[in-house]
Amino acid sequence: MTRERPIGVFDSGIGGLTVVHALMRALPNERIVYFGDTARLPYGTKSSATIAGYAAQITEFLLKRDVKMLVVACNTMAAVALPVVTGLSPVPVVDVLDAGARAAAGVSRVGRVGVLATLTTVSSGAYERALRIHAPELHVVAKACPLFVPLVEEGWLDHPVTELTAQEYLRPVLAQGVDTLVLGCTHYPLLKPLLTRLVSDTTVLVDSAETTAARVAAVLQAQDLCRPPGDMPPAHEYHVTDVPQRFRAVGALCLGGPLPDVHLVRW
Amino acid sequence: MTRERPIGVFDSGIGGLTVVHALMRALPNERIVYFGDTARLPYGTKSSATIAGYAAQITEFLLKRDVKMLVVACNTMAAVALPVVTGLSPVPVVDVLDAGARAAAGVSRVGRVGVLATLTTVSSGAYERALRIHAPELHVVAKACPLFVPLVEEGWLDHPVTELTAQEYLRPVLAQGVDTLVLGCTHYPLLKPLLTRLVSDTTVLVDSAETTAARVAAVLQAQDLCRPPGDMPPAHEYHVTDVPQRFRAVGALCLGGPLPDVHLVRW
Numbered sequence: 135m136t137r138e139r140p141i142g143v144f145d146s147g148i149g150g151l152t153v154v155h156a157l158m159r160a161l162p163n164e165r166i167v168y169f170g171d172t173a174r175l176p177y178g179t180k181s182s183a184t185i186a187g188y189a190a191q192i193t194e195f196l197l198k199r200d201v202k203m204l205v206v207a208c209n210t211m212a213a214v215a216l217p218v219v220t221g222l223s224p225v226p227v228v229d230v231l232d233a234g235a236r237a238a239a240g241v242s243r244v245g246r247v248g249v250l251a252t253l254t255t256v257s258s259g260a261y262e263r264a265l266r267i268h269a270p271e272l273h274v275v276a277k278a279c280p281l282f283v284p285l286v287e288e289g290w291l292d293h294p295v296t297e298l299t300a301q302e303y304l305r306p307v308l309a310q311g312v313d314t315l316v317l318g319c320t321h322y323p324l325l326k327p328l329l330t331r332l333v334s335d336t337t338v339l340v341d342s343a344e345t346t347a348a349r350v351a352a353v354l355q356a357q358d359l360c361r362p363p364g365d366m367p368p369a370h371e372y373h374v375t376d377v378p379q380r381f382r383a384v385g386a387l388c389l390g391g392p393l394p395d396v397h398l399v400r401w
Numbered sequence: 402m403t404r405e406r407p408i409g410v411f412d413s414g415i416g417g418l419t420v421v422h423a424l425m426r427a428l429p430n431e432r433i434v435y436f437g438d439t440a441r442l443p444y445g446t447k448s449s450a451t452i453a454g455y456a457a458q459i460t461e462f463l464l465k466r467d468v469k470m471l472v473v474a475c476n477t478m479a480a481v482a483l484p485v486v487t488g489l490s491p492v493p494v495v496d497v498l499d500a501g502a503r504a505a506a507g508v509s510r511v512g513r514v515g516v517l518a519t520l521t522t523v524s525s526g527a528y529e530r531a532l533r534i535h536a537p538e539l540h541v542v543a544k545a546c547p548l549f550v551p552l553v554e555e556g557w558l559d560h561p562v563t564e565l566t567a568q569e570y571l572r573p574v575l576a577q578g579v580d581t582l583v584l585g586c587t588h589y590p591l592l593k594p595l596l597t598r599l600v601s602d603t604t605v606l607v608d609s610a611e612t613t614a615a616r617v618a619a620v621l622q623a624q625d626l627c628r629p630p631g632d633m634p635p636a637h638e639y640h641v642t643d644v645p646q647r648f649r650a651v652g653a654l655c656l657g658g659p660l661p662d663v664h665l666v667r668w
Binding site for chain 1: 439440441446447448450451547548550551552554555561562565566569643644646647
């Protein structure tokens with residue numbers, strides 16, 4: 135039964151678990167197979183050609199595990215390697231970048247949207263392109279925030295250093311009068327409480343983990359692919375390319391609880 | 402002629418260029434072949450087994466380029482993969498960690514030394530072991546500083562965020578009364594001006610780039626391997642595993658000038 139098959143979710147490492155967390159809340163019956171390329175992370179400062187090669191390898195790994203859908207839970211991969219994934223995949227593909235752009239396009243009242251993301255995502259111009267598909271007149275201000283990922287991985291989610299860094303990154307973006315901010319990297323939802331404090335009450339933060347979960351739910355329903363409720367809660371599995379110790383620690387932050395079933399893939 | 406052959410220097414990416422810079426000043430006649438594994442950096446948060454595999458691959462690459470000496474210019478590789486490198490190499494091997502420990506062991510007047518390094522280097526306990534070989538009674542306080550590398554790569558060498566981060570990392574180390582601080586990662590020498598401001602006048606900072614260059618000079622002289630002065634300045638070459646754009650930008654910070662001859666290695 136296709137509906138019984140799992141959803142494959144992948145990321146350069148750990149951040150994609152914020153998408154898994156949102157999926158678990160939105161679609162509690164679905165089984166998830168997660169792949170995190172922890173030996174080669176972070177992707178956000180690497181070249182497009184290198185990232186495309188990695189994305190192809192991960193796509194093939196998940197397709198062999200008989201997934202019914204692929205979720206690209208890494209903005210950097212979505213920005214520079216989406217055609218590689220869709221080209222290889224016979225099942226539907228949802229990606230965080232398109233999901234975030236779709237959601238953000240309808241939100242801004244003043245027609246000015248800020249995008250916070252990694253260096254590679256910002257350099258690719260992918261958010262500008264995706265936002266303009268849905269709202270051609272939108273003014274987009276993209277800002278690379280390369281310190282946010284290491285700050286999250288240090289666990290400094292509400293620390294004066296993180297606040298000072300965020301003020302520095304936000305200053306030129308807010309100066310352009312945006313009223314909507316896309317959190318364009320799957321680590322950034324963990325900084326949402328801190329970022330909310332630094333922007334005005336009328337600024338909307340678009341969390342691409344939540345928007346991706348909503349998009350996955352919509353596609354599954356449209357294609358009649360939702361897994362029916364069972365007697366047992368669904369079993370999830372996690373595959374990583376480096377020893378899972380660190381993945382478990384930071385992963386527990388993302389999921390709000392421990393990760394039971396983590397396997398090491400040796401490439 | 403063995404003396405004419407180049408010195409092979411390698412690192413997980415860019416930081417090892419601080420060692421190259423120190424070598425160029427200490428040994429201006431030597432030719433250098435540098436290898437930076439920029440597609441797979443950073444190593445500092447990866448497992449020992451993964452890093453050992455990468456170190457073996459790089460060692461074989463440099464040996465094929467007919468080097469007369471190997472310099473492990475990455476503390477993390479020196480901490481967890483040195484036996485792999487020395488096991489494969491018929492030429493002398495000098496590593497940053499041993500060079501820094503040799504220099505630091507003789508410096509402390511109070512017998513208390515702090516080591517600032519990456520997570521993997523600190524977890525390995527390698528600095529404690531290396532320091533105790535040379536000074537068995539030494540009290541060693543090791544502190545992981547995972548944000549220093551991304552802060553250097555952001556170019557925030559003298560920024561309030563970097564100062565606040567350094568204060569946070571230094572506090573528990575200085576509280577133990579150390580009078581010597583080893584900069585146990587090749588990125589950290591770029592933070593030396595800022596760190597110098599945060600410690601007392603009597604605290605000595607041991608810069609492992611400089612100590613490594615001194616150790617290389619000593620080994621070359623002892624084995625009669627120094628390259629004689631020529632009519633032309635020596636030509637250096639740089640090999641990296643990801644497209645060299647970012648390597649050139651951050652590399653110029655480390656070397657204090659542009660990098661002429663950068664080649665892409667596709668693995």
